[in-house]
Structures are given as C-alpha cells and as structure tokens.
Amino acid sequence: MPRDDFAERVREAPRRRRFWDAILPALAIWPPLILSAGHVVVFTLWTAWLSFTPSTLLPEAGYVGWHNYTNVMGTRNFHVAYVNLVIFGVCFVVATSALGLLLAILLDQRVRGENVFRTIFLYPMAISFVVTGTIWSWLLNPGIGIQRLVQGWGWTGFRFDWLVDRDMAIYTLVIAGAWQAAGFAMALFLAGLRSVDGEIIKAAQIDGAGAWRIYRRVVLPTMGPIVLAVMVILLQMAIKTFDLVRALTGGGPGIATNMPATVVYDFMFQRGQIGRGAAAAMLMLLALVVVIVPYQLYQRWRGRSA
Amino acid sequence: MVDLSRRAVLAGSAAVAIPGVARAQAGKPRLTMITQWSAGSDGAAITALGKLFEQNGGIWQHSPVPGFTTDMMNKLRAEIMAGDPPAASQLKGPEIAAWSKIAPTVDLDGVVAAAGYEAFVAPELAALHKPYGHWIALPLQLYRINTLFASKKAMDKVGATKLPGTWAEFNDLAGKMKAAGIIPLANGGIRWDDGMKWEIALNGISPAAYRKAVMELDTDALMGPEVLAAFEQTRKLADWMNPSIAAQSWSVQVAPFIRGEMGMVLMGGWAQGNIINGGFTFADFLSGPAPQDNGRASYIMNADAFIFWQQKAADLQAGQQLFAKLIMQLPTQEMYSHITGSIPVRTDADLSGTGWSDAQRSSAQGLKDAVKEKQVVLSLAHNMAQPNPITAAMIDVLTEFVHNKDLQPKEAQQRLADAIDSAR
Numbered sequence: 072m073p074r075d076d077f078a079e080r081v082r083e084a085p086r087r088r089r090f091w092d093a094i095l096p097a098l099a100i101w102p103p104l105i106l107s108a109g110h111v112v113v114f115t116l117w118t119a120w121l122s123f124t125p126s127t128l129l130p131e132a133g134y135v136g137w138h139n140y141t142n143v144m145g146t147r148n149f150h151v152a153y154v155n156l157v158i159f160g161v162c163f164v165v166a167t168s169a170l171g172l173l174l175a176i177l178l179d180q181r182v183r184g185e186n187v188f189r190t191i192f193l194y195p196m197a198i199s200f201v202v203t204g205t206i207w208s209w210l211l212n213p214g215i216g217i218q219r220l221v222q223g224w225g226w227t228g229f230r231f232d233w234l235v236d237r238d239m240a241i242y243t244l245v246i247a248g249a250w251q252a253a254g255f256a257m258a259l260f261l262a263g264l265r266s267v268d269g270e271i272i273k274a275a276q277i278d279g280a281g282a283w284r285i286y287r288r289v290v291l292p293t294m295g296p297i298v299l300a301v302m303v304i305l306l307q308m309a310i311k312t313f314d315l316v317r318a319l320t321g322g323g324p325g326i327a328t329n330m331p332a333t334v335v336y337d338f339m340f341q342r343g344q345i346g347r348g349a350a351a352a353m354l355m356l357l358a359l360v361v362v363i364v365p366y367q368l369y370q371r372w373r374g375r376s377a
Numbered sequence: 378m379v380d381l382s383r384r385a386v387l388a389g390s391a392a393v394a395i396p397g398v399a400r401a402q403a404g405k406p407r408l409t410m411i412t413q414w415s416a417g418s419d420g421a422a423i424t425a426l427g428k429l430f431e432q433n434g435g436i437w438q439h440s441p442v443p444g445f446t447t448d449m450m451n452k453l454r455a456e457i458m459a460g461d462p463p464a465a466s467q468l469k470g471p472e473i474a475a476w477s478k479i480a481p482t483v484d485l486d487g488v489v490a491a492a493g494y495e496a497f498v499a500p501e502l503a504a505l506h507k508p509y510g511h512w513i514a515l516p517l518q519l520y521r522i523n524t525l526f527a528s529k530k531a532m533d534k535v536g537a538t539k540l541p542g543t544w545a546e547f548n549d550l551a552g553k554m555k556a557a558g559i560i561p562l563a564n565g566g567i568r569w570d571d572g573m574k575w576e577i578a579l580n581g582i583s584p585a586a587y588r589k590a591v592m593e594l595d596t597d598a599l600m601g602p603e604v605l606a607a608f609e610q611t612r613k614l615a616d617w618m619n620p621s622i623a624a625q626s627w628s629v630q631v632a633p634f635i636r637g638e639m640g641m642v643l644m645g646g647w648a649q650g651n652i653i654n655g656g657f658t659f660a661d662f663l664s665g666p667a668p669q670d671n672g673r674a675s676y677i678m679n680a681d682a683f684i685f686w687q688q689k690a691a692d693l694q695a696g697q698q699l700f701a702k703l704i705m706q707l708p709t710q711e712m713y714s715h716i717t718g719s720i721p722v723r724t725d726a727d728l729s730g731t732g733w734s735d736a737q738r739s740s741a742q743g744l745k746d747a748v749k750e751k752q753v754v755l756s757l758a759h760n761m762a763q764p765n766p767i768t769a770a771m772i773d774v775l776t777e778f779v780h781n782k783d784l785q786p787k788e789a790q791q792r793l794a795d796a797i798d799s800a801r
Binding site: 129142208212214215232319321325 | 796
C-alpha cells in the first residue's frame with residue numbers, strides 16, 4: 072500500500088505544477104485587464120450619462136436630451152477646434168511620418184554610432200508635451216526666438232511670426248508635435264526596415280537595382296502595415312492633443328488654436344458646466360472611434376485573409 | 378506651507394470623527410482652509426493672516442492649492458463631493474452664489490451685524506457676499522482694475538507730463554508714442570487680459586452702460602452705441618499692443634516698459650507689485666485711474682473673498698466665528714493689503730499713513746469717490762460680474778476680437794450678444 076501511495080504522489084506533483092502553470096498566466100493577465108477595462112467602460116458610461124444631464128458644478132440627475140450636444144456644437148469654440156483638428160491631424164501625421172521615415176532610412180545605412188543617433192532622435196519622446204510646448208514657445212516667439220536671432224544676424228527683413236499669427240499658429244503646433252513624435256515614428260519604421268528579408272534585397276542587388284530603387288520597389292511596399300499602424304497611432308495622438316496646446320499657444324491668439332480636448336477642459340473645469348463638457352468629451356470619443364474602428368476592422372480582415 | 382505635527386493632525390482628525398471629543402477640545406477654535414495662495418506676496422499675506430489667527434488663540438490649518446483658480450476649485454469640488462468641505466475657502470464674485478447651492482454655508486448675519494460691518498462695505502460688493510439675503514462670505518481685499526501705468530522714460534521722450542484723462546487724450550498720447558518708435562501698450566497675451574482691455578474701455582466710456590450691458594446683460598445696452606464704441610476703442614488698443622506677445626503674462630515686459638521701449642500698461646493695481654518686485658522704484662513710472670470720458674471717478678472692482686462652509690465640529694464652528702471677526706477688522710485688512718499691494722475692503726480705511734504707496738492711495742480715494750458718484754462696477758474679466766459660463770463665453774468673443782483684425786466692431790458686438798444668449 073505505501074508503494075501505491077508514493078506512486079500516487081509522484082504522479083500528483085507534476086499535475087499540480089501543471090495546474091499552476093496553467094493558471095498563473097491567467098492570474099497575471101486577467102485581474103489587471105478586468106480592472107482597466109472596467110475603468111474605461113465604467114467611466115465612459117458615466118460620462119455618457121452625464122452628457123444627458125443638466126449637471127453644472129457637480130454631477131446631478133435629470134435628463135435634458137440632446138440639449139448639451141446641440142449647445143456645444145453651436146459654439147464657435149467647437150467649430151474652431153474641429154477645423155483645427157482636421158488641419159493639425161493631416162499635417163501632423165504626414166509631417167511626422169515623412170520625417171520619421173527619412174530618419175529611419177538614413178539610420179538604416181549602417182552608419183557608425185547608430186545607437187547614439189537613435190537615442191538622440193528618440194529623446195524628444197522622453198520629455199512631456201508641456202516641456203516641448205514651452206521650449207518651442209520660446210523658439211517661435213518673434214520677440215525672443217528664431218526671428219530675433221536671424222534678424223540679429225543682419226537679415227532684418229526676416230519674418231517668422233506664426234506663433235502670433237491667427238491663421239498660422241496652428242502650424243506651430245504641427246512643428247512642435249512633429250519634432251516630438253518623429254523619433255517614435257523613426258523607431259517603428261526602422262524596425263520595419265530591418266525586418267525585410269535580406270535575401271530579397273540581395274536578389275535585387277544582384278539584378279542590378281540601385282539603393283533608391285531597392286527602397287522604392289522592394290522595401291517600402293512590404294512595410295505597408297507598419298506605415299498604417301504608425302499613422303493610426305499618430306492620428307489618435309493628434310485627436311487627444313491637449314498639453315501641447317496649453318503650453319505652446321494657450322489656445323491663442325484669441326481662440327485660434329483650440330482643439331477638441333481643450334474645449335472639453337474649458338467646459339468642465341473653467342466654466343463649471345460638467346454636462347456640456349461631458350457632451351464635448353463624447354464627441355471627441357466619436358472622433359477616435361471613427362479612426363480606430365475601421366483600422367481594427369481592416370486588421371481583422373487582413374488577419375483572416377492572410 | 379503650514380507645518381503640522383503628526384499629533385496635531387491626529388488630534389484634528391479625531392476631533393472631526395468624534396463630536397464628543399471635539400466638544401471636549403473646543404477650547405481651541407480651529408480653521409481648515411483652501412486657497413490658491415502659496416507663493417510670493419499672496420503666500421506671505423495668507424501666512425501672516427494665519428499667524429494672526431494663531432495669536433488670537435486659534436489653530437490654523439491652511440492647504441494651499443497652487444496654480445490656477447480652477448485647480449483650487451477642483452479640490453474644493455472634490456471635498457464637497459466627499460462631504461467634507463473646509464471651514465472656509467477662497468471664492469469670489471457670483472461664484473459665491475453658484476457654489477452656495479451645492480453645499481450648505483454658514484449664516485454670518487449675526488457676527489456681521491455685531492461688528493456693524495455692512496456700513497463700511499461698498500453696496501455692490503456686499504450684494505455678492507449675501508447673494509440670497511444672508512451673509513455667507515466675507516471679502517478680504519480689493520483691487521482697482523481700471524488703473525493706468527505709464528513709463529516715465531517713454532513719457533519724457535514724447536514730452537508728456539500728465540496721465541491722459543479721457544480716451545481721446547489717451548489715443549493722442551499713444552499715437553505720439555508710436556510715432557516716436559515706442560510700443561504704446563504693454564499687454565499680456567492671455568485671454569483675460571484681452572477681456573480686461575475691453576472692460577476698461579467700456580467703463581471709461583460709460584459706467585452706466587457697463588452696469589447695464591455687462592452686469593445686467595441688458596440686450597438693448599449690449600447692442601447700444603456705448604458697447605460699439607468700446608469695441609472700436611479696443612481695436613485701437615489692439616493696434617498699439619506688442620505684436621510679439623504670445624500666451625505670456627504682461628509682466629514679462631516690465632523691464633522694457635521701464636526702459637521706455639513700451640509706453641503704458643492698463644492693468645489692475647497689482648501691476649505695481651510686479652514693477653516694484655522687478656527691482657524698479659516709484660520714480661520709474663506714473664500711475665492713476667484709467668481714462669474716464671465723463672470725468673467722474675469710477676471703479677472697476679476686483680475683490681478676493683472667503684466663503685464659509687457649514688461644519689458639525691464645535692471647534693471648527695468656533696474657528697469660523699473667530700476668523701470672521703478677525704477679517705472684518707480694519708487692522709487685519711490693512712496688514713493684508715500692506716503685503717499684497719491691494720486696498721482694504723473697509724471704506725473707512727485711512728491710507729495717509731506710512732506703508733501705503735501712492736497707487737494704493739489713489740485706488741482707495743478712487744473707491745470713495747466712485748461710491749459717492751455711484752460709479753462702482755464689477756470686473757468681467759476677473760469673474761466678478763457674471764458666473765463662469767457666461768464670463769467664459771464673453772471673453773471668447775473679446776479675445777478673438779483683439780487678435781482678429783478682420784473682425785469688425787459691429788459684427789463682434791452681435792457675436793457678444795449671441796454668445797451670451799447661448800451660454801444662458
């Protein structure tokens with residue numbers, strides 16, 4: 072009998088270990104996932120509910136229908152913010168991707184000290200948008216920044232006053248934003264470039280293709296998915312832009328550089344109109360959904376057809 | 378920052394938790410308080426006020442929330458939602474009425490009547506602090522918004538000796554400065570600063586129209602000729618502003634202003650503090666009331682105040698009574714204004730003694746005269762005239778008007794009226 076007992080225990084031990092092996096990953100993944108999903112879902116629903124209430128300083132019950140939405144959409148701030156979003160979104164995504172791709176291709180030439188350059192280009196990503204915004208607000212200020220410097224060199228007719236020009240101020244956000252995010256785009260593109268099969272490139276070289284042609288015809292076409300991913304990430308960054316605006320232009324001159332997130336903040340905290348702020352936040356969520364959902368659908372479709 | 382020993386905190390929280398214990402310890406009145414004042418002269422002043430409170434036998438527990446006023450309000454909102462508001466907090470203007478609806482406040486009628494205080498407060502100001510007939514808040518200090526500062530060097534350069542009294546004289550002087558290569562107006566690139574220029578313009582044209590249009594939101598007055606004239610004057614001011622200022626405070630220009638590269642500043646009385654703290658002296662600039670076309674004294678008022686939130690603990694209630702008594706007293710208000718550069722709320726304050734500047738004396742005299750002339754109005758840009766939603770909607774239009782030279786005064790006037798309608 073004792074021998075059977077022993078045999079039982081020997082058989083038991085790995086089974087117990089197998090049980091823990093199976094459950095540990097689940098334990099590590101699920102609670103945080105449920106917690107964060109709960110946070111996102113619960114607070115999204117809470118905001119959605121608030122957007123239909125007459126809440127002002129504090130959340131209060133009651134139902135006002137679409138009143139908050141129509142009111143918010145009727146304000147000039149809202150119009151300015153969404154026109155700005157289109158301008159900023161397109162320019163920021165295009166400029167950042169182009170700059171990131173250029174940097175990645177240059178780094179891909181197996182230059183000496185690649186790590187140093189990569190760190191330098193990635194470095195802006197490590198500082199917050201508030202710092203970026205503040206630095207650029209000094210550089211771009213016509214009285215103390217680049218304009219003054221160039222004028223001081225003798226080019227007295229030089230003008231670069233976009234920061235205080237109502238029509239051009241939105242492009243200063245693009246400049247600062249692209250400077251910040253280009254390193255991030257570069258890192259992703261570089262990973263993409265390096266993942267291209269070396270055999271294909273060698274084959275192209277044997278066929279006598281030059282470097283430029285290899286990039287254009289062989290490397291870049293295989294990077295389609297990465298380009299798309301970078302663009303989607305940048306676009307959702309553009310929609311959420313807040314701190315950069317606060318630090319660089321303060322929404323000005325006048326209200327010329329308001330963005331959707333600053334409108335939400337303005338309603339919720341400056342004006343004490345939580346209901347309208349919640350409505351503005353839901354409209355922003357809608358803008359994000361318009362970007363993310365088609366991308367996810369595309370991903371799924373691609374995954375299935377592959 | 379206020380230093381608190383751990384024992385004091387424990388004792389304090391125990392006192393809140395157990396009313397019986399609180400009553401046993403009620404010997405020492407205690408005050409919990411939130412303000413945004415943590416640094417500079419504001420921080421020094423509130424710290425001095427706390428010391429005074431302690432000298433009078435109280436326990437002072439101040440939690441400053443540095444940053445914008447809205448940050449302080451978010452903290453206050455959170456504490457109210459948690460059911461534990463401070464005994465007193467900083468709050469001003471019509472926000473006192475708005476916030477008093479979301480949590481119970483203390484009826485201060487008794488302590489105000491006992492001090493005979495109401496006779497010494499400008500009626501416009503008193504009304505803000507007793508929004509529904511009872512005193513629930515007390516004003517602390519006043520600033521005059523419509524104040525003009527002029528650089529001595531710039532004035533000398535164009536041969537001017539006297540501050541302009543009317544907008545016509547102002548425009549004339551600013552034109553001369555511009556011709557002499559001086560930027561006539563040192564301004565800030567911040568929205569409330571733009572709003573302030575317009576309110577000073579309108580008040581300078583007609584305080585009566587200001588009262589009707591801005592404080593009562595009377596549609597006829599808003600579409601009337603005085604408001605249109607105010608937009609036209611604001612356009613002139615905008616043309617004279619420093620074109621390089623972007624999202625910065627006016628005070629970054631103190632040095633060029635004193636050097637005479639910029640001519641004038643239209644700013645509240647605290648600008649004096651900015652200039653003096655910048656290392657300059659009273660000989661470097663002139664100051665006085667902003668232009669006033671009808672020639673009689675007027676006063677755009679900005680006042681800081683404390684609102685008192687209802688408390689269950691006896692020591693906090695006693696603390697509120699003690700604090701209310703203290704801040705109504707003239708010496709307390711004088712002590713505070715000495716530090717911040719404001720003027721006392723009490724109209725019986727005598728500023729002829731030492732420790733006061735000419736700018737403060739001019740401001741106090743201006744208030745006395747304006748009360749007599751019935752030309753005291755409340756500041757829009759500093760959240761005194763309207764609750765935040767309406768103020769913000771109006772300032773949106775004003776700041777856009779300052780920066781968009783294509784926007785005509787007539788159209789801006791219509792937009793202002795529309796913005797008010799949609800915010801209501």
